[in-house]
Amino acid sequence: MDSIKKGFKKLLDAAGYFLKYKKHLYIKPLFFIIIALIIVLASAYIYKNVLHEPEDLITMDFSNDDVEEEMDYDFSGTTIALDPGHGGDDPGAPSKYGEDEDHVVYSIASELEQELTDAGAKVIMTRGKDETVSLDGRKVEADLFISLHSDAFDDPAISGFTTYYTYPNQEEFGQHLNAALDKRSLLYNRGNQVMEYQVVWQLDYPGVLIELGYLSNEFDDYILNQEDYQGEMVTAIMEGIHSYLNR
Template sequence: MKRPAGIPNSIFQGIRHFLKYKKHIYAAPLFFLTAAGCIILIAVLVYNRFFSVSGEAVQMDLDQSSYDFSDTVIVIDPGHGGKDPGATSASGVTEDVIVFSVAQSLKEALEDAGAQVILTRSEDEFASLDQRKVDGDLFISLHSDAMDDPAVSGFTTYYTHPEQKAFAESINHALDRRSYFHNRGVHSMNYQVTWQLDYPAVLVELGYLSNAVDDMVLNKTRYQNMMVKGIVEGIDDYLN
């Protein structure tokens, strides 16, 4: 180890002695600091790759795909709304805001594919469960739940009647191709918004806002657009 110019020899020798004979003092902290730095760097790179990129690129990818939903009436039901905000996320954003954002993007994508789209509520409107009974060809109710256990994560697809199961499976399978979350599967449940309809209808829990990771990701435009693309692909798989 050569002494750099400008550093007194006594100081240089002291540093050299410390580095050579005191490794037990600095080696472990240096290792953990280096490992922590690498973890932070990887986390930043992953965040920038998946969550910080503008949703514009994803939307362009969606527009480039060829879908034809002409003569198909699709009802999109953004859960809750108005006086009923639904679940509150760990970051303070309510369920009704998140699902309406997804619903608006989904509406635009489906209309671009030629579908007639009906929203069961406007942005700040409350619609009762009875009011959500709307005639159509396909029905999709969007939600993002919260649980007492913050460890619960993932997306889930529900249906009620046996004739709705195939549609639910198509939506679930397509979302599984797009989502970062654990696929909690397809389940039969007597939710009013699906059992009161006699045509293909599903309720999708896009994630769990009580989970910090689900909350962060669901609030990202890019991820919302990925879910939109998954739902559009699921519709296309079912119809074709």
């Protein structure tokens, strides 16, 4: 036992001597090792928390705790047209993480159709799941019209949701939908804007086209393909309709 203690003491003494008198041998290598470690840890943090790695986004909670709980609606006597953009031969904007635009907006429209029907509204869907319908063919008679889209830009940095209307009698409906979406969307609010999209300008009653996000943007694309987030958008649109009808 004494020999072990003596050997250990000699080892500690030798280590202490080396650290004290041989700094020129290890200071530079140690410095570069520490710098390399800092770079690796910083790169890992940025990749995980800033670049929105899909595996990390899966854990995101899309619900908005600041928004009041869902309420019961009564839309009896109201006819609402839902227009899922594109479809059939026209898939719309492509997706990197899931479904293309035509399927994303149809998924949201289908859930919205069920919610509206449960609330007593008569719902007209302008197309089926894989159906090709012309812009002229999307003109239907209703009390309210909502066209759903998730577009793309050449610049992948562009993100956010937008509501569009054409005529003055459509502006207020767009404002109510925009405000409701603003409470639940995780994306930048690009506002309620005038735009002459055919599905809206060919109507003589309140109609709005909603760009829910841009599939050319990595973050927008990912969340718009998540079922929970799609549900949040359905809830927001329901709230916007309720707000408009009860203004």
